[in-house]
Amino acid sequence: MFLFAIGVGLCLLSALICVVNTRRDNSITRKAALWLTIAACLIFVSEGARTALNNQPLQYSFSQIAPQLQFSFSIDRLAAFFILVISIVALSVAIYSLRYIEASTSGIRRNLFVPLMNVFILSMLCFVASANSFAQLLFWELISLSSFILVMYHYEKEETRKAGIFYFIMTQMSTIFLMLGFILLYNATGSFTIASSPVLTAGTNTLVFIFLFCGFGIKAGIIPFHKWLPYAHSSSPSNISALMSGVMIKVAIYGLVRYVLFVLDPQLWWGILILIAGTISALLGVIYALKEHDIKRLLAYHSIENIGIILIGLGLYIIFDSYGLSDLAFLSLAASLFHTLNHAIFKSLLFLTAGSVVEETGTRDIEKMGGLVKTMPITASLFLIGALSISALPPFNGFVSELMIFQAFFQAFAIPSHYVIVLLVVCLSLFALTSALAAACFVKAFGVIFLAMPRSDTVQQAHEVPKSMLIGPALLAFLCVGLGIFSFQIFSWLGYQPPMPNLLWVSLSLFIFLGLTVILVRAASGHVTRRAETWACGMPTPDSHSEYTAAGFSEPILTFFKPIYKTDKVIERNFWDKYGAVFKSGRADIHVMKIFEEKLYIPVANAIRSISRKVSAAQNVDLDTFILYSFITVIILIIVAGWVL
Amino acid sequence: MASFAVYFVLNTVFVLAVSPLFMGLIKIVKAQMQGRRGPPLLQIYFNLLKLFKKERVVSLNSSFITLISPYINIIFILAASLCVPLVFIPAANYGFGNVILFLYLMVMAKFFMALGGLDAGSSFGGMGSSREMTISAIFEPVVIIVVSALVFVLNTFNIHQMFATTLGSSVLTNATLFLTAAALFIILITETSRVPVDNPETHLELTMVHEAMILESSGPNLALMELSHAIKSTLLMALLINILVPWGLAASVTPLNLLIGMLTFLLKGSILAIFMAVFESVMAKSRLFGLRTFFILAFALAFVTIVFELLV
Numbered sequence: 001m002f003l004f005a006i007g008v009g010l011c012l013l014s015a016l017i018c019v020v021n022t023r024r025d026n027s028i029t030r031k032a033a034l035w036l037t038i039a040a041c042l043i044f045v046s047e048g049a050r051t052a053l054n055n056q057p058l059q060y061s062f063s064q065i066a067p068q069l070q071f072s073f074s075i076d077r078l079a080a081f082f083i084l085v086i087s088i089v090a091l092s093v094a095i096y097s098l099r100y101i102e103a104s105t106s107g108i109r110r111n112l113f114v115p116l117m118n119v120f121i122l123s124m125l126c127f128v129a130s131a132n133s134f135a136q137l138l139f140w141e142l143i144s145l146s147s148f149i150l151v152m153y154h155y156e157k158e159e160t161r162k163a164g165i166f167y168f169i170m171t172q173m174s175t176i177f178l179m180l181g182f183i184l185l186y187n188a189t190g191s192f193t194i195a196s197s198p199v200l201t202a203g204t205n206t207l208v209f210i211f212l213f214c215g216f217g218i219k220a221g222i223i224p225f226h227k228w229l230p231y232a233h234s235s236s237p238s239n240i241s242a243l244m245s246g247v248m249i250k251v252a253i254y255g256l257v258r259y260v261l262f263v264l265d266p267q268l269w270w271g272i273l274i275l276i277a278g279t280i281s282a283l284l285g286v287i288y289a290l291k292e293h294d295i296k297r298l299l300a301y302h303s304i305e306n307i308g309i310i311l312i313g314l315g316l317y318i319i320f321d322s323y324g325l326s327d328l329a330f331l332s333l334a335a336s337l338f339h340t341l342n343h344a345i346f347k348s349l350l351f352l353t354a355g356s357v358v359e360e361t362g363t364r365d366i367e368k369m370g371g372l373v374k375t376m377p378i379t380a381s382l383f384l385i386g387a388l389s390i391s392a393l394p395p396f397n398g399f400v401s402e403l404m405i406f407q408a409f410f411q412a413f414a415i416p417s418h419y420v421i422v423l424l425v426v427c428l429s430l431f432a433l434t435s436a437l438a439a440a441c442f443v444k445a446f447g448v449i450f451l452a453m454p455r456s457d458t459v460q461q462a463h464e465v466p467k468s469m470l471i472g473p474a475l476l477a478f479l480c481v482g483l484g485i486f487s488f489q490i491f492s493w494l495g496y497q498p499p500m501p502n503l504l505w506v507s508l509s510l511f512i513f514l515g516l517t518v519i520l521v522r523a524a525s526g527h528v529t530r531r532a533e534t535w536a537c538g539m540p541t542p543d544s545h546s547e548y549t550a551a552g553f554s555e556p557i558l559t560f561f562k563p564i565y566k567t568d569k570v571i572e573r574n575f576w577d578k579y580g581a582v583f584k585s586g587r588a589d590i591h592v593m594k595i596f597e598e599k600l601y602i603p604v605a606n607a608i609r610s611i612s613r614k615v616s617a618a619q620n621v622d623l624d625t626f627i628l629y630s631f632i633t634v635i636i637l638i639i640v641a642g643w644v645l
Numbered sequence: 646m647a648s649f650a651v652y653f654v655l656n657t658v659f660v661l662a663v664s665p666l667f668m669g670l671i672k673i674v675k676a677q678m679q680g681r682r683g684p685p686l687l688q689i690y691f692n693l694l695k696l697f698k699k700e701r702v703v704s705l706n707s708s709f710i711t712l713i714s715p716y717i718n719i720i721f722i723l724a725a726s727l728c729v730p731l732v733f734i735p736a737a738n739y740g741f742g743n744v745i746l747f748l749y750l751m752v753m754a755k756f757f758m759a760l761g762g763l764d765a766g767s768s769f770g771g772m773g774s775s776r777e778m779t780i781s782a783i784f785e786p787v788v789i790i791v792v793s794a795l796v797f798v799l800n801t802f803n804i805h806q807m808f809a810t811t812l813g814s815s816v817l818t819n820a821t822l823f824l825t826a827a828a829l830f831i832i833l834i835t836e837t838s839r840v841p842v843d844n845p846e847t848h849l850e851l852t853m854v855h856e857a858m859i860l861e862s863s864g865p866n867l868a869l870m871e872l873s874h875a876i877k878s879t880l881l882m883a884l885l886i887n888i889l890v891p892w893g894l895a896a897s898v899t900p901l902n903l904l905i906g907m908l909t910f911l912l913k914g915s916i917l918a919i920f921m922a923v924f925e926s927v928m929a930k931s932r933l934f935g936l937r938t939f940f941i942l943a944f945a946l947a948f949v950t951i952v953f954e955l956l957v
Contacts (some may be wrong), residue, residue, distance in 0.1 A: 373710070524698065534767045
């Protein structure tokens, strides 16, 4: 615990250095502050890993504020694991930020960036470590606030302001749900401490679950609460997108796992609900990602997909657990948590490298990119590793967690209920579809961004980014490969023997085959390589206009899934009378509907607005009426008090 | 360990040796059906040798992806080949044979083939990649359901153990395997880019998928691509053969058993190849968006298998 405190101290010190020097635009203080953050992250990584391995919970109580309110921390294996996840990503983001934040125009904003990021990281760590729900709620608000300010970093843009407000409202809704859940728990147990499985009535149990599921679900971006994700991720700076997408939504997963597994008494239908929500999020997430041509939005939709996959694992855990199949339940939970770690790693890798690309090209539209593999070869290779991991290809880490989920699904036949088996088989096929669509989406993303010819002039002037912006992502890429190849060894080391193939042998055989192929081809072939123009059926030299575009690439898939996108057609017509005057006109419009926004968010917002309009009509009157209101209130209070007491 | 080492060498060499043969056989039968004589049986081997000796011509636009993608293809397909025993089942499998691993090793090869298609900047390659990834995405649920039916019926997710099970018991006791086999045949047709999904003969932009992706490959690169395609085809054939008619597959390593294993596999593979050629000759290429029906058929077959097994 002592080392954790030092880490927190270093983070705060680093924030302080920058806050004191806000007015002076000095890159050295910022660098020094970031190095302190990096040191703090290193401490967190090593301490998190040590606690997770030792499996000895750490506890620490801190300042009793009021009889029931105190800050107490407890770090068990689950919390330590999430601390590890957060600090690994934070470490590489901090390294990446050494140069990345210097690109911003205003000195003050550059100075404020470091303290805000530190507060953001610290509040996430403290949320995970908190041992009582009151402190958790406070840190939850701190996460929301600091991330909101960071999303608004480029507040001069209209798009950013809209995204920021949208995000802020959604995150406040999540807090309200959490607050309701925590208050119910407090009422039932009489304490804010997160106790393991307290005695709850069935009604409270269910109600608390629903509130917490909604609260954490909004923050995690489960469909239909997902709409803030693509907006907030695309308009915030890339290192913040990496933190938000890689880690912040995982904090919500931590909350869900903590309460559902340790505090509440999970029921079968919760598992089914979580499984269905996860499957829908995974599938719709990737389907929406396919039509997206804004690189950061595309990645944001993939976050929704992967949160779905994590939830599928969690749902399977509850289902298997309620049937007493503890081996399968454990496999699903391990898969879910391992995917949490993996997604944090490869998604931040993708966001950071995408950030480098956006920084160099000045656009987020992948239709304007192309050919970047020649100007940014290292960034391209790092992005490729991330793409392979997220597409669940062996021997990378994303494959391992999806393999574990597949294996858990395959053993669904051990469940006695036929209905549940059929449900699981359907979810299995949709899960497979998700994973294949993700591969298609990343062939598109990598191919269109990095391969073939540049599609605009600015892209041609791109350069490779500075070293620190390569080292940060490279660290994550290294983990993607390592966690994949040595997955079996890592699980054995933690004392769990998962029923899965040892990828070390697979990698070894791949290596042998590679060596043999290279030797044989070199021996047999003529070693001559000639470069020539791409064949264009005898037409003049093909230029970038003849390349396949991102829209063209995903067109067949979009056609297959047309019913899901719901294109909205509006037709316009003008009618003239005999004098040529228009007496009737209308407009034609074909656009892809934002279903959730148009059918869910806006109606709800309108309903709230109309209610508040009625309430405000009652408020906007003179003093006499207000005195009348107070008078009526006092009388009601007296009656109610007399009746109750 | 020794058994696996023998398996490693023997299975790899055997699959490399016989894969082009089946391709050649299919070509001959198709030619005969069309009233042509067709190329000699061993022509494909000579073609591959010729391609290895020729120069590589790569596009000016292309990057390291074009250079590595043939190698990635062949090594991942060869690693996948370790998952499917053709001649004998080794005592230990070291995790090879996991059915998901088998499928995803092949997806990895496909991923790089699709990137290679985009690399040259030609619209043919892009079109091929786009269609290939679409087909593979739409088809994936079908593959998984078929696999999960197999897992359910044979009660293991290791292909080596599946073969051991089918070898030990008569197919007649597992009637549902016939349904799954029909679905497996559809997987075989789809994954190896054959009619009605794709047309391996054509170079017409309206119909080609797999050929479009490797249109820019040449010399040794093309040879590696063709070879990995042939191996992939043999692997899926072997999966179908050894689940439905595993007889001849050696359970223990003796020279005689191995010889019998090889000969019976050659025989069964040739019969299946002829059947595939006939099937291809009598079918018409389907529209890309018309493939749904074909896929739903396989999905239904596998789903019915699962329901049958649940009810029994």
